[in-house]
Amino acid sequence: MGSSDRYELARAVLSRIGHAVAIVGASHGAERSCGTGTCMYVSLSPAMIAIAEHTGSRTTRLIRESGEFSVSLLHETQQDLAAAAGKSAPGPDKFATLGIRAAEPPAGLGAPAVDGSLAIVWCRVVQTLPTGDHLLFVGEVVSYLVSDAKARPLLRFGRRYARLGEATSEESPEGYPT
Numbered sequence: 026m027g028s029s030d031r032y033e034l035a036r037a038v039l040s041r042i043g044h045a046v047a048i049v050g051a052s053h054g055a056e057r058s059c060g061t062g063t064c065m066y067v068s069l070s071p072a073m074i075a076i077a078e079h080t081g082s083r084t085t086r087l088i089r090e091s092g093e094f095s096v097s098l099l100h101e102t103q104q105d106l107a108a109a110a111g112k113s114a115p116g117p118d119k120f121a122t123l124g125i126r127a128a129e130p131p132a133g134l135g136a137p138a139v140d141g142s143l144a145i146v147w148c149r150v151v152q153t154l155p156t157g158d159h160l161l162f163v164g165e166v167v168s169y170l171v172s173d174a175k176a177r178p179l180l181r182f183g184r185r186y187a188r189l190g191e192a193t194s195e196e197s198p199e200g201y202p203t
């Protein structure tokens with residue numbers, strides 16, 4: 026921990042937490058932004074999702090200003106999009122700058138999402154918690170879309186993108202809902 030590289034531990038250990046790759050979207054006024062990241066569910070009923078967003082990003086600011094966010098779970102063919110959205114981009118509308126086709130939010134919501142994703146959830150922020158260099162946003166799912174196609178998720182493990190391997194059990198043998 027006495028290292029001059031403040032991300033050493035994150036690179037060594039946190040990168041071993043395999044996860045689904047998502048794009049988090051938010052908007053306020055004329056600004057739209059998005060960032061690559063991940064999410065976890067923190068309640069099943071009502072369905073709630075948490076995301077950790079670093080304090081300096083535009084996406085974080087737009088989530089704070091609007092009280093909403095979208096999470097687009099990417100499928101394995103969307104890796105280029107994950108790499109592009111993982112960096113800041115110029116202009117007020119990152120979707121336009123990167124040429125991302127936006128899935129328009131349902132009525133009453135504003136957060137843009139990524140069209141053609143494996144699944145999209147739209148959330149209203151119900152809790153915000155400072156966590157070190159990030160803010161944890163807990164959102165209640167207020168709308169969602171699930172792709173009909175038998176698409177496979179884009180994953181991340183060990184600082185690499187990856188595809189899902191083979192299933193090693195039947196569907197939900199222990200009755201858990203996810």
Ligand SMILES: Cc1cc2nc3c(=O)[nH]c(=O)nc-3n(C[C@H](O)[C@H](O)[C@H](O)COP(=O)(O)O)c2cc1C
Pocket residue numbers: 058059060061062063077078079082083084085107108110111112113114119181
């Ligand atoms: C694989 C990957 C995972 C990332 N995960 C997160 C994350 O969980 N939270 C976060 O704040 N940024 C994360 N980032 C970085 C953001 O995507 C990046 O800061 C982005 O530029 C934010 O967009 P903005 O600056 O337009 O708001 C990740 C980037 C990559 C490539």
